[in-house]
Amino acid sequence: MAVNNLLEPSIPSQASALSSIPKLGVGLLYNPALPEFLRTDLDCLDYISIIPDMFWVDRGAGQTDRYAPLKSWLELLDQVAAKRPIISHDIGLSIGSAAHMDDAYLDHMASVYEQYHFLWHSDHLSFVQVSGPNGFDHNAGLAIPIPYDTDVLEMIARRVRKIRSTIPVPFLLENNVYYTEFSEQDMTEPQFLNGLTKLSGCGLLMDVHNLYTNARNHNFDAFAFLDQVDLERVVEVHIAGGNEIAGMYTDSHAGPCPEPVWDLLEYVVSKAVNLCGITFEFHASYYPLLKVKGIRAQLERARSVWASVH
């Protein structure tokens, strides 16, 4: 296995690039239940993370004016962006797709950057686009993890370098949640993450709820996992809640964070020297469960963890 060879050359400027990002604090991933909250309770947020894919309608590959803005959504975004930094958390890059990378999507992200100047941006270490019938892309309907193999690492690292050369702010990849495991992989997940950050220069978005979900379902020690990851590369942490589906615990963003997620958050915050933000995410359908008070409680607890170090 040639992982060590892949790790050369590293990109020496990256550690300093990550350390120069402003330390923001605590944020919230935007969802459609939040407009009123953002109007009334913006004081408890240091930044807003958005999924830009929700703010533009994608008319599909090859269409002229492919990304059509949703005006009312962007008006709200403009109002928020005037008061708080915006962070971009993409879901449509499908960086792990073997078939091809969606360059038009990347160009669109670059135009979103020009508009909102997010301090960093991120996507998922997975694939969602596959070649469908007649060569057209089709949506796998689920973000499917990539195998932790050498050739996949090389492919994704190439793509990250392209992203970094297109959009001049740090790019992060998020560790996956997975309900099935691929056998006979070249690397463990921490080895893959470390190899990828070194080879490509990307940072990490450590989703500690994903990690908790994986550890619970696949019976491993989440803290031991974190000890194997180069936590200097972690720029953002996601926290969330989940629930059980079909006999497994899932990353459904179902309301408040479970207690073990807070323990993992404290651990990461104490070790991730380049951490710039903790983002709470919940699904809009759980707003009636959380309400304003519940969201504020999650953010305040996250802030107390953040304040223990910063």
Place this chain on the structure above:
Amino acid sequence: MSLEAFQQATSDLVASPDLCRLLQRDPESVLSRYQLSTRDQHRLIDLVRQRGMSVNCTLYRFNRITPLYTLLPLTNFVLGESFIHEAELFWETFRDSDPRFTQEVDRFGEFLIERIHRQEIQNEFAVEIIRFELATNELRFSQREEILNELGNGKRSGRGVALQLHPLVRLVEFRHEPAKLLQLLKERRPQPYQLLKDRFWLLLDVLGEELQVRRIDPQLGQILERIASSDFTTLPEEDSEALIEAGMVVWSEANALEP
């Protein structure tokens, strides 16, 4: 090619519990469909034996059904328990899920209407409700500002030879008294409903900031229906101007004459 084929196979399995079962039962019949390495074949066989595969399949269904439930709520209520059955048939027919959720919803709506016309779905209210919700969604996601700007800057204000519905207007024909039907559905009252049967027209528009829905005179409905289907040969000029003034129609772009 192997990674691409492996990803294709994985996504096919996630989309189909039947395919997972077939792979368990008769691996060769499934694996031979893809150009896979030996390792990839081992991985797929192992994958479908894991309990997490049922979670993947469940999440796939959840992700694909959510836009349908969200954007066709009344259709869902009208069809009741058969809605999920129809969705499964739709997924079986269209394995290539459209990443653009609005198109996916449109495609599902048209799929349902075709099945109704073939009498494979028996429900007297379904067609009008599906058409109503599809029209609502079209307007909700239309590029209102762009369209208004285009119409306002003279590009389409000229006198033309053919009229069309205003791009921010939709016409939906009902065969049952629409206000009562929509109210019953919103209140989630179970069928059957006793409603007046006739031909009714609702005009939907987003000419203002909010979606407006109004019932219009049947005669006007029939005129607008003919305009919408490009089936109009003559309309007195004063009637054309009145419809344009009311924001219901515009001169069609192809035939518009610049002022």
